[in-house]
Amino acid sequence: MTHAIKIDQLKFCYNPDHPVLSIDSLQILEREKVFLYSPSGSGKTTLLGLMAGIHRPVDGTVEILGRQTNALKDAEIDRLRGVHMGYIFQQLNLLPYLTLYQNIELPCRLHKERNRRASREGSLQEAIHHLARHLEIDHRLQNLPSEVSTGEMQRAAAARALIGEPEIILADEPTSALDADRTQAFVKLLIENSQNTTLVFVSHDRSLESYFERSVDLLSINKASGTADSTLVGPKRTGKSGGKGRQ
Numbered sequence: 001m002t003h004a005i006k007i008d009q010l011k012f013c014y015n016p017d018h019p020v021l022s023i024d025s026l027q028i029l030e031r032e033k034v035f036l037y038s039p040s041g042s043g044k045t046t047l048l049g050l051m052a053g054i055h056r057p058v059d060g061t062v063e064i065l066g067r068q069t070n071a072l073k074d075a076e077i078d079r080l081r082g083v084h085m086g087y088i089f090q091q092l093n094l095l096p097y098l099t100l101y102q103n104i105e106l107p108c109r110l111h112k113e114r115n116r117r118a119s120r121e122g123s124l125q126e127a128i129h130h131l132a133r134h135l136e137i138d139h140r141l142q143n144l145p146s147e148v149s150t151g152e153m154q155r156a157a158a159a160r161a162l163i164g165e166p167e168i169i170l171a172d173e174p175t176s177a178l179d180a181d182r183t184q185a186f187v188k189l190l191i192e193n194s195q196n197t198t199l200v201f202v203s204h205d206r207s208l209e210s211y212f213e214r215s216v217d218l219l220s221i222n223k224a225s226g227t228a229d230s231t232l233v234g235p236k237r238t239g240k241s242g243g244k245g246r247q
């Protein structure tokens with residue numbers, strides 16, 4: 001049983017007077033699909049930032065694919081993230097002056113190894129078109145983000161995270177601007193396209209929980225929130241989904 005992400009005795013704050021996260025243990029297995037929820041302002045984006053090495057723990061450790069972020073230099077973390085992770089940001093963060101195609105291609109332009117992974121079975125161009133067809137945005141690839149719908153932007157942000165099959169995908173409320181039907185369709189597509197990938201999906205929307213193998217209620221594990229219980233949170237496959245798994 002191998003962990004994709006392993007958190008131990010984590011403490012994090014932006015300001016020393018206001019602890020944001022205090023988590024004893026959270027372990028996410030390779031290829032596990034995890035739904036992470038809690039109310040607005042309770043630290044979900046911050047936790048994903050720690051899982052991506054964008055933030056480093058003030059105390060304790062975050063291990064990504066066996067490497068502790070505190071022990072890595074900035075350039076090593078950038079490479080770990082760029083090659084092995086896809087991050088779908090809450091604000092999508094598509095570059096406005098690049099077409100959808102160029103946005104999806106970006107991680108491969110920035111990291112040769114990601115490029116090699118994406119073009120393992122053909123050219124990079126073929127890989128982008130293949131992914132775009134699956135996500136039903138192939139007819140929009142030459143458009144700028146400002147020329148497409150929010151749903152199409154969200155699917156392009158997902159394609160940019162998925163290109164080159166990274167080991168880990170972190171998705172931060174990627175469906176917040178969609179209606180219920182489109183949200184469900186997006187989550188299905190994302191899961192279908194990330195079979196071999198660890199997926200941590202953040203949302204307020206508990207109706208999406210049943211698509212995932214396991215749910216984690218951040219409030220229940222975050223001692224800084226004041227409502228955490230003291231049980232340890234560790235890995236155990238629940239098999240094919242069924243909603244609220246154990247944490």
Ligand SMILES: Nc1ncnc2c1ncn2[C@@H]1O[C@H](COP(=O)(O)OP(=O)(O)OP(=O)(O)O)[C@@H](O)[C@H]1O
Pocket residue numbers: 014015020038039040041042043044045046047090
């Ligand atoms: N860059 C920052 N500097 C200082 N405080 C921050 C920063 N980012 C977030 N915070 C604070 O940290 C806490 C957790 O914020 P975070 O964005 O992680 O919550 P969230 O659960 O993702 O919320 P939402 O559901 O609204 O996206 C909040 O109190 C927020 O104000």
Ligand SMILES: [Mg+2]
Pocket residue numbers: 044045046090172
């Ligand atoms: Mg957030």
